[in-house]
Amino acid sequence: MKIDEKILKEIETCVRCGYCQAYCPTYQATRHEGYNARGRMQLAKAVMNGDDISDLFRTRINQCLLCGSCSEHCPPGVHIPEIAERLRCALNEKYGLTAVGERMRKNITESGNVNGDEQKNRLLWLANLSEKYNVKINAKAEYLYLPGCVSSLYPSSYAVVQSFVGLLCISGTDFTVLGENELCCGYPLFIGGMESEAKSVARENVKCVKELGIDKIVTTCPSCYYMWKHHYPELLGEETGLKVIHGVELLAELCENGKLHPRELNETVTYHDPCDLGRKSGIFESPRKILTSIPGITFKEMRKNRVDAVCCGGGGNLESNDPVLSGKVSALRISQAAETGATTIVSCCQQCRRTLQSGARTTRTRIKVADITELLFKLCEE
Ligand code: SF4
Ligand code: SF4
Structure with missing residues (x-):
């Protein structure tokens, strides 16, 4: 399998400390070592050393949410999402696309x-x-x-x-x-x-x-x-x-400049940071500014928020690659939202909204799931 030097070195940098374990949603949902960053890096090392474990390896790499939560807490700073993306490329080159990958390629191109x-x-x-x-x-x-x-x-x-x-x-x-x-x-x-x-x-x-x-x-x-x-x-x-x-x-910006005037909402609301927007792009404050400026709202943070936010289960193409595991991760996130006592969980992502709605349904949790656009529009519409 062809992997560039930089990625090989990154894989070697993993010292197996296990700090990533507590922060990996797929591990938290399965309690199986092969599903956390350390396990994935060990499988990668074994494959680089010539072990024939390609099917299992490919499955575990395709089950990574690419959420980056592990990397935030990795002492040597191993950048798992980038490694997993490069490994997916190398696996496609060597073995061809998976059925899910081929369908996606065909649909998009x-x-x-x-x-x-x-x-x-x-x-x-x-x-x-x-x-x-x-x-x-x-x-x-x-x-x-x-x-x-x-x-x-x-x-x-x-x-x-x-x-x-x-x-x-x-x-x-x-x-x-x-x-x-x-x-x-x-x-x-x-x-x-x-x-x-x-x-x-x-x-x-x-x-x-x-x-x-x-x-x-x-x-x-x-x-x-x-x-x-x-x-x-x-x-x-x-x-x-x-x-x-x-x-x-x-x-x-539109709320701050007085171009939008939300009406009062007497509800307890919590916020879920989408991985691509929060941890990966650093946009944490804009949604919180909007929510806390709505009159009457009680805003409660989940214990895992901002850089520590847990993925909704929809990252890394997981919903296509393994819908069952994706469902387990969304159930985990919904249980954290329910702990706050909020009646609505708000996000800024159509995919988070979909996976969290399905998590709330399967766990029979009484919580509404809304995109911030929906919540705000209902309060601003004349
Ligand atoms: S925290 Fe980093 S170095 Fe430690 S086991 Fe996880 S990936 Fe490896
Ligand atoms: S990127 Fe997310 S799912 Fe993948 S190993 Fe890291 S914490 Fe786990």
Whole structure:
């Protein structure tokens, strides 16, 4: 298997101290050594030394959430998500794509989105949006809003894009969407070990935005945000020249500038930090500023918050690779939310919303799950 020197050295840096164990969601959900960073690094060392454990190894690497929680607490600073991403690439090169990987590649490169839907369906969410909200499509505007594949194409997630668009209209923000011209950002390809395909998607997406003549992108998806902001310049070998922000940053600014006025909400609310937005991008304060500024709200932190937040179970393509394990992790996170006594858990990610909703349902926990856009829109809508 071809692995570059830097990654081999990183793998060797693991001293087997085990500090990562307490912070790894897949270990916490399984209590099995092979599911934490130390176990994964030991398997990697064995494979590098010629042991024939490829099936087990590949499964464990594909079960990593790439959440980065282990790396925050690793004394020598082994960067597990990067290692796992490189190993996924090397495994794909040596053994070909898994069935899940092949489906994802086909969907994104042939249909333009993660679930292989028809691109014209990307605007179905507009059908039941009130006519008072005017949405420009493929037009010149200050911001280009990219909802991402999940919010655009999964009816259960339409609320995120509808609420965000409603808030932009209420606040008088000038924006446009691409509709059927929006392509997947390529993040599922990148983290699935398909770097060259991800690079082609990145190139195409940047070209499309530049042709529209817009230089500000806002997205409500933390993975799109992370991909555009951090991986596109790396993959393309140059800065994109685009200002990329997450929707929650813009909403915090609009609340602060008096462009949005939420009504009172007498509820106890907790907040879940999405990994790509929080730990990986350092955006912790904007959502908390919004929530604590809502009159009447009681805000309670979970004991694992900010850099210590536990993944919702939806990271690293785990929901596609191992839905059962993904469900166990989301149940773990829901139990931490329930400990706070909150009646609503809020996040800033359509995928966290989906996995946490499913965790609440399977554990029969009486807690509402909402994206921050939904919560705010309900309180600002006239
Ligand atoms: S904390 Fe870091 S060095 Fe220690 S076992 Fe985990 S990955 Fe290895
Ligand atoms: S990235 Fe997350 S799931 Fe993967 S080994 Fe680290 S803590 Fe565990």
